[in-house]
Amino acid sequence: MIERFFPNVLEYGNDMIIAFKETVIMVLIAGAIGLFTGLILAVILVITRDDGLYHNNALHRILETIINIFRSIPFVILVALLVSFTRFLMGTSIGIRGAIVPMVIGIVPFISRLAEQALLEVDSGVIEAARAMGISKRYIVFHILIPEARPGLIRSFITSTISLIGLSTMAGTVGGGGIGSFAVRYGYSRYMNDITLVTVVILVLSVNIIQSLGNRAANKITH
């Protein structure tokens, strides 16, 4: 039965597992760097707003412009655009190492926007109350603003991670590596439709698992 309908999956099964592992690694590394950077930018965006704790119009505008520029570049073009930079930074522009740089740069603007929204949902009254207690702005950012936004931040991280999986397939296609490039090389170029199908199933399952784990985590800390 399996032999009949999924001959190629059987034959290239090991390669497929390796490719999947590569995707996991790409998403984890790019995710960790991207989430961290995105969160920092989001915090800066929020606190430099007009009504923010450290309002600074110039900084806010500059940051916003840069984010908007990067957000408007389609990812495939971004990968091409970044080839030299990636090579300079990582020593190569292909494989997992080559994919991570454009993935990070592709996802950071997205994460910072989502995280910004989550931070803006924190009631400004809470921050005002903290100021009225004589608490410093710095302490407010780290001990009140970010912790209060946690459920929203987790949800934004989940959405970003799922987008990253998408980016990883594209980055992989250009540079080689990961489940996306595997599906293109075998499923698409060599007409092995069973490989394409199984890849889709794996991706759908991964996305759903991440989403439901994330929801559970967010719900657990929502009071």
Add this chain to the structure above:
Amino acid sequence: MSYIRIKDVKKSFKNKKGSTTEVLKGIDLEIEQGDIYGIIGYSGAGKSTLIRCINGLEKADSGSITIEESDITTLNEKQLMSLRLKIGMIFQHFNLLRSKNVYDNIALPLKYQKYSADRIDKRVNELLETVGLTDKKRSYPSQLSGGQKQRVAIARALAVKPSILLCDEATSALDPQTTESILDLLSKLNKELNLTIILITHQMNVIQRICNKVAVIDDGRIVEQGNTFDIFSKSEKEITRAFLNSIFKGPSRDDLKNYPDHENGRLLHLIFTGEKANDSLITSIAKSFDTDINILFGSIEYVENKPIGSLYVTIKGDPKAVEESIKKLKEQSVRIEYPGGDTN
């Protein structure tokens, strides 16, 4: 010199289009230690702006705010932060941290001040006792009623033992019964801790129940200020009277406008203060001038525990006798309003 002295404080805001609106147009107030000082005014009068100037959340453009002999308008951010330890603040919407339970909300200012865990524990439990929420220690704000949330906020505001408490519409989001219980708590804290309370509100019943002093603010100016009972029993100002009338149950203004004046006599709204808050005066006046005074609606309210009475009456009879009766009432310092519109 007064404990808190606000002198000629002005504040304007620039809006997006670049024009400025003056929200505080020269505020003068003197508040003594141990006062429960009410500031009442309509929405947009500048109440929140004023109270936020007192702890430096808002910076006054000009004027001075002196607390215990030191002018806070000259303080830098760091000095303001330590000043705020002396001034607690509570809000209309409680402003508790959703991600922290009752205990941790109250512990927040203590943790920030680097109290030891033991001291924090002792102080939080003490405060929970004071506000009557010992059993809710581990609950999250979303599991509490509005009144309970405000109790947590009060405990949090008092954590570092301030001597002043600012209340920005602290009961406006609560139902009447809960409002009463929160006001009773504030009044208790005022007595037991000699806490000076400054509260702003648009609700007359809040002033009536706990404030010993009151200031009426309108359009960025203090219209009048003084002892609560004196202000409300003697004021000639329309806005003050309107606030006073709002505590009396009675026919609505529209109902009264439609009242058929001429057929049933002149319609009067009489406000008696102090010992005169009774209707035997009416009877004697009706007798001596041979007028027919008919009481439509009457009620008595207590301001600072002193009675103020309100009577809606119609007065009928010979026009001359009616005038004489009204004059006599005025001589007895009964305040008269003409809800029917006739003011001669």
